[in-house]
Amino acid sequence: MYLSIRTTKSLLVSLLLGHAIALPGFGSNPDASQYEDASTIERDVAIIGGGASGTYAAIKLRQMGHSVVVVEREPDLGGHTNTYYDPVSGRHIDYGVLIWQDTTEARDFLAHYNISTTMVQFENSGTARVDLRTGETVPPPQGNVTEAMMRYVGQLLRYPYLAEGWDLPDPVPEDLLLPFGQFVEKYDLAPAVETLTLYAQGLRDWLPYPTVYIMKYFSLGVALGAQNGFMGTADGINMALYSAAREELGDDALLSSTVAGMERPANRPHRILVRTPSGYQLIRANRTIITAPPKLENLANFDLDDTERGVFGQFENTFYYTTVARVPGLPLGLGIVNRGADTPYNLPPLPGVYTITPTLVPEIYTIFYGGGEAKTEDQVKQSIIDSVLTLHEASFNTSEPEILAFSNHSPFELFVSSEKIAGGFYRDLYALQGRRNTYYAGAAFHAHDSAALWRFVGNLLKTMFV
Secondary structure, three states, rough: EEEOOHHHHHHHHHHHHOOOOEOOOOOOOOOOOHOOOEEEEEEEEEEEOHHHHHHHHHHHHHHHOOOOOEEOOOOOOOOOOOOOOOOOOOOOOEEEOOOOOOOOHHHHHHHHOOOOEEOOOOOOOOOEEOOOOOOOOOOOOOOHHHHHHHHHHHHHHHOHHHHHHOOOOOOOHHHHHHHHHHHHHHHHOOOHHHHHHHHHOOOOOOOEOOOOOHHHOOOOOHHHHHHHHEEEEEOOHHHHHHHHHHHHHHHEEEEOEEEEEEEOOOOOEEEEEEOOEEEEEEEEEEEEEOOOOOOHHHHHHOOOOOHHHHHOOOOOOEEEEEEEEEEEOOOOOEEEEEOOOOOOOOOOOOOOOEEEEEEOOOOOEEEEEEEEOOHHHHHHHHHHHHHHHHOOOOOOOOOOOEEEHHHHHEOEEOOOOOHHHHHOOOHHHHHOHHHHHEEEEOHHHHOOOHHHHHHHHHHHHHHHHO
């Protein structure tokens, strides 16, 4: 439903002047006449963020009979899902989200768009472990990896509630709060550290993390996938899922768009001013779902109150970058795992490259990079180039790589300290659900796992419309 320009103007004047929302570049009192021609959209639910959680929420809500609008800052839906098209081979290469857990939610979501799937099994064969600072070859983990992984899974089984979100008991079990390095020592998990951390890319130094975060990454669902296989698209185009969702949503997906101002009263519809490529639009919605990473800098134009600001302001985050690169000189099918020759458990020093992984296209690799420091695109690319050239010292005849595609997934892996978890941080975070008719989803509210998030969103929507 669209309101008249006259009504829109009245609402915009109230929103912009009456509530003095500061817009970047316009000061605290923007000229409302700039938005007189903006159209106003009325929907049951406004969704801020069109990644895995936001897109799934939009499609499910439509299936439930509710009208929606999605606001996404990127030109595509899909969040961390990236697919590169190689014009030479005609192949597509996923370099963001690579696979999904084989769950009912994942199967149903892909089946909704008639997307064919296949089972994907990761193999460790054909991998060289190299310290990319020096080119030194690093030996594989010592000890029985399988037995260590079984001990780890045995610990996971003690905490089944982690599969559903962050509804932690009080007090929080001590083992979940242990620094991961101490947890490894306590349960003799050293042989499993390489496997666990390879599935937990995007983090900074793993060992100081509260163990619960590692368990959220390498969950029971991931353990089953590692054993039985994960689900992927048959043609290797994971972005096809979100392209199909974009087509279904049509004008209800506002892409390349950002929130410029917001008013979320508890007793009347929310009003959200959105900056779109075609001008400003004003959304009126009964409820709002926020799936964007809840870092204060991401929410600068949101009308956060002191409680929301106090919770979200505690989050720290990592920085994660994914690339596709042409790397001449590596043996066909060989992958590189960055290891530290002189570090505990041979974990790679970060920020740096995690892995260099071959694709189905000869000489084209995905290269994942990250850590605890923000980097510019040029800095990441140069560090990757330097790392690849270091492979000369490991007797690989590599040439300077050509970066074909680059994606910045920061801020990534929002986390807090063990002390804050023990003090009830996640209780306070979850207490925000439904407050001011606002609901939350996304990795910060569960895990960096699309299939797990789809289940989380499905449960959330049931609570919203009981």
